Amino acid sequence: MLPDIEKLLELQVADKEIRRLQDEVAALPKRVAVIEQKLAGTKAQLEKAQSAAKGDETNRKKFEANIKDLQARISKYRDQSLDVKTNEQYKALLHEIQFAEQEIRLNEDRILEVMVNVEAREKQVKAAEAELKAETAEIEKEKEDARKVTAEDQKKLSEWNAKRDGLRQGISEDILRHYERVAKFRGTGLAEVRDHKCMGCQVMLRPQTYNEVRNGEKVMICESCSRVYYYNPANEVKPEQEVVTVTGRKRARPKADAPQAWFYRPDYGEEGEVLLVYTNSGGNSTRRIYEMHTGRQVGGVLLREGTYRQAFPEDLTDAALRLNGHWDEKEIDEWGSEIPSDVLDLLHKDILAIRREHRAHKDHSTTPAEQTAAR
Numbered sequence: 001m002l003p004d005i006e007k008l009l010e011l012q013v014a015d016k017e018i019r020r021l022q023d024e025v026a027a028l029p030k031r032v033a034v035i036e037q038k039l040a041g042t043k044a045q046l047e048k049a050q051s052a053a054k055g056d057e058t059n060r061k062k063f064e065a066n067i068k069d070l071q072a073r074i075s076k077y078r079d080q081s082l083d084v085k086t087n088e089q090y091k092a093l094l095h096e097i098q099f100a101e102q103e104i105r106l107n108e109d110r111i112l113e114v115m116v117n118v119e120a121r122e123k124q125v126k127a128a129e130a131e132l133k134a135e136t137a138e139i140e141k142e143k144e145d146a147r148k149v150t151a152e153d154q155k156k157l158s159e160w161n162a163k164r165d166g167l168r169q170g171i172s173e174d175i176l177r178h179y180e181r182v183a184k185f186r187g188t189g190l191a192e193v194r195d196h197k198c199m200g201c202q203v204m205l206r207p208q209t210y211n212e213v214r215n216g217e218k219v220m221i222c223e224s225c226s227r228v229y230y231y232n233p234a235n236e237v238k239p240e241q242e243v244v245t246v247t248g249r250k251r252a253r254p255k256a257d258a259p260q261a262w263f264y265r266p267d268y269g270e271e272g273e274v275l276l277v278y279t280n281s282g283g284n285s286t287r288r289i290y291e292m293h294t295g296r297q298v299g300g301v302l303l304r305e306g307t308y309r310q311a312f313p314e315d316l317t318d319a320a321l322r323l324n325g326h327w328d329e330k331e332i333d334e335w336g337s338e339i340p341s342d343v344l345d346l347l348h349k350d351i352l353a354i355r356r357e358h359r360a361h362k363d364h365s366t367t368p369a370e371q372t373a374a375r
């Protein structure tokens with residue numbers, strides 16, 4: 001791997017960590033603010049309960065004062081009743097006394113109501129006070145935690161920033177500038193190339209580009225997403241592992257329902273040994289034929305209605321061997337009249353693997369069903 005790319009990979013790690021730390025530092029005050037808001041709500045609730053309790057107290061005093069007034073009035077009526085001359089006057093005073101007594105009972109009822117209310121209010125105030133206390137403690141702890149984490153994060157940030165500065169200095173200026181510009185817009189400035197694909201934007205690489213990236217002789221940039229390519233052989237699915245039966249290892253089986261299917265025919269008319277590739281697409285299928293040893297295309301692309309199994313039954317004889325392999329239709333078009341040598345190598349290896357497997361099957365006298373399953 002190019003030293004610049006190696007350093008860019010390290011820089012990417014540093015950039016990611018710096019961003020994570022910055023986000024964390026920014027998020028902490030927000031968390032504290034949420035609890036503070038809750039705390040303000042509880043405080044308002046407590047104040048409301050307290051002022052309601054105060055209102056009850058005022059009401060109770062008012063009703064008690066009313067009762068005192070009424071009692072005073074009654075004793076005044078009683079005094080007057082001693083001096084009345086007529087029966088009518090006496091009756092009128094008695095009526096006034098009865099009315100005042102009734103009023104006293106009404107006020108007493110109200111006082112009782114208030115007393116019942118006071119109990120409920122006291123409970124409300126106590127609950128709000130307890131909640132406030134708990135939330136105050138919580139917020140103090142949160143704030144303390146936030147202070148600690150922020151301090152730790154700041155320390156880590158300055159370490160990462162120093163590391164980042166060091167890394168940046170070791171990278172060619174042009175590449176660094178490109179990387180940072182793409183990273184700013186796309187979140188990442190590097191993209192791994194794996195299985196012929198840009199992992200940043202999923203675009204397939206042209207075989208030549210792919211080989212250049214693998215060779216790692218110069219910095220290459222994705223034409224589609226502008227990220228700087230890197231290649232890690234450890235992450236690549238090795239074709240040999242995928243296709244060939246290494247001693248004791250089974251060859252991968254091609255999927256029966258795959259939209260693209262490669263076949264080998266040893267006996268294809270005048271051409272002899274050929275490779276055939278079929279593609280199902282939108283109710284039609286296409287066929288391309290290549291000479292097996294050179295990879296040169298024989299004839300043009302033939303399009304027929306239906307899936308390839310329905311459309312080209314005459315091709316799929318018992319001698320046809322189903323191969324592993326899938327390439328993007330666009331890529332196959334780009335090959336032109338010849339299969340690229342790396343692709344051809346893979347197909348040849350698969351043919352060898354099938355033959356080896358068949359031999360092994362015969363040696364171990366397996367069932368014919370298993371042999372045909374390989375087709």
Ligand SMILES: [Zn+2]
Nearest residue numbers: 198201222225
């Ligand atoms: Zn890309």
